[in-house]
Amino acid sequence: MRKVVIPIGPQHPALKEPESFSVTLSGERIMAFSARLGYNHRGIEKACEERTYVQDVYLIERICGICSHAHSTCFVQAVEEIAGLAVPERAQYIRTIIAELERIHSHLLWLGIAGHEVGFDTLLMYTWRDREVVMDVLAALTGNRVNYGINTIGGVRRNISPDQAKDILKAVDTLEERTKYYMKVATEERTLIERLAGVGTLSHEDAVNLGAVGPTARASGIDRDTRRDDPYAAYGKLSFKVITDNHNDVYGRTLVRCGELMESYNIIRQAIREMPDGPLAVKAPRRIPAGEAFSRYEAPRGEDVHYVKANGTEKPERVKVRAPTLANLQTVEKMLEDGQLADLPIVIAAIDPCFSCTDRSIVVREARKRSRNILKWEDLRSYSVEWYRNNRGLDFSKLNRKMAGRLL
Amino acid sequence: MKIIKRIVNWARIKSPWILHFNTGACNACDIEIVAALTPRYDLERFGVIIKGTPRHADVLVCSGPVTKQIKKMLKRIYDQMPEPKFVIAVGSCACSGGVFNGCYNVESGIDKVLPVAAYIPGCPASPKAIIDGVVKLLSILESGAPLVKVKSSLPLGMKEEKKK
């Protein structure tokens, strides 16, 4: 069969990030896949060396808008370790609560995007509406919906008042009920299951070999979660389950994320209950003494690692960031192997790619010179929805109506 | 001719089709732009529709500080849009580079590459601010005030002012 290389991107509405993929097809089967990253490369690591530690907290927060607290916490943890600062317990709990709220908003975002990718747009609207509940709580706690600025070197900048704690608990109760409904939909609706099951398979062995992290890894049976294995913030004192699954496919990744949502609600309740009184931060020196530290954090997408080297001045010597999506991207080729083009959007979306974390972008290689087929992501997504409608009789319009009919 | 122009203008105002493009941003603004379309904020009630292709779009909604890799793509997308077209810069990065101002690999702002009709600051720009910016642009269009139009044959960044 003739091989066709289809470049996709770098402009694509669904993922909101510029990247380019190169897909080599034989008919409709995917033979090879490669990603050209770099479109989001902003030179953050270099910029960190030219700014003070405090300025870097704000810069690092903006590596990614969805996991901004993840990067910010991971960074300040490293600096605090080098400086030998004992962060007060209350600050650790506040960081944990914000971290879990971020995980909730990220997973709900993902659920919506996943729905959109398969044509289940009502799921997008509903999950993003529920996400607004979390955004309101975060805005009330920190002053901003995104990029919270809650961390400072040595602790946190804002307190959680008893009233705010009550609001958080109320929000968690509401969301728990809604998440239960989404889990029901995910496990009972045939249309959705058919789109997600058996798609983007990544065996346990491959996941281990390729270095998968986060829900992508846990859906292939890898029992790994930085919050439990290498505890940071207040996680060492809280009890929670690590959700794994053995489906090895996109369906498994969906179940893992739904399960993690439920666990996040538990963690938040525990943290609010057990959070001690006390100061919010210790004073941090302007000049951080020479030293190095390696910090790890379980971001919604997986393990985020930061390495910081200090040289006794007020600017870091080196800051290195390895975001989770970079680790997971290497598994996508395996997942797409022997898959079909119609599954590409959901498979890529299922690793919950955050290219801005990764590039601080993907390019498509054009092998065929004559018949160039430049596909925009939106075209690919429409093709994918149409393919499943025509070839498998999967139509989300009924499900869309059913869900919209249910007055939530 | 004047009547046709007014009808076309009315259609554009009543239902601007927008194209969203991220030029290397952290996604915060992009997620807020998408959030502007979800039920809480519902930009669609203003007739705004997000289109997937530049050839059908009236307004280019851009976030991000423009990385060097994406600059060419950005210009190409802008060129593919039919006239008249407008660019909205969403977020501090798109307006001036934001926190990334001065970083290597970054142009520090959309207006270094394209003429911008509206700037929406914020880090990220909240959905309310985005709606405000879009509605303000629509009202300028409605009033028929002089527009800054750019001929794509001119070098990047140069503009020629044309009075209506």
Place this chain on the structure above:
Amino acid sequence: MTDQASPIAREEEIQKLLIGEFPFLQDKVRVQRPRRIFATTDAQSFEPVFKFAIQKLGFTILCTITGLDNAATLGFIYHLARQDGITLNIQFDVPKENPVIKTVTRYFSCAEIYEREVIDLLGAKVDGLEEGIRYPLPDNWPKGTYPLRKDWKENT
């Protein structure tokens, strides 16, 4: 789950095993805190130490590879982790005029992207890594200029 009885017992055991196997690592292995071990070695001894850590000490996860500009040399830190959360960060330096390191993709296929990053940003030369798509700089980036090097200044 932290070991309440002796928080760094396992880390110290790993330290002992490393020095036992490689006596030249005496004074070069440091337990900074629970779950954080830092080791310094040289370019020739790196691979045996790395292999030992992966195959005999259970460090089966490669988190990332950090490249540094240390003035006369380029430093490389390989961040390894274990299932129980302990991390081992092994560093070695190579001369800047000839910054050649050997690929570790035969141990970790995920190392490829991290190696491409140090090639692009620091000008490292990775022996054994095939030609491939560069990451993360654009194709038209001026050759021979490495932004993460300390002497690199943006002159555009």
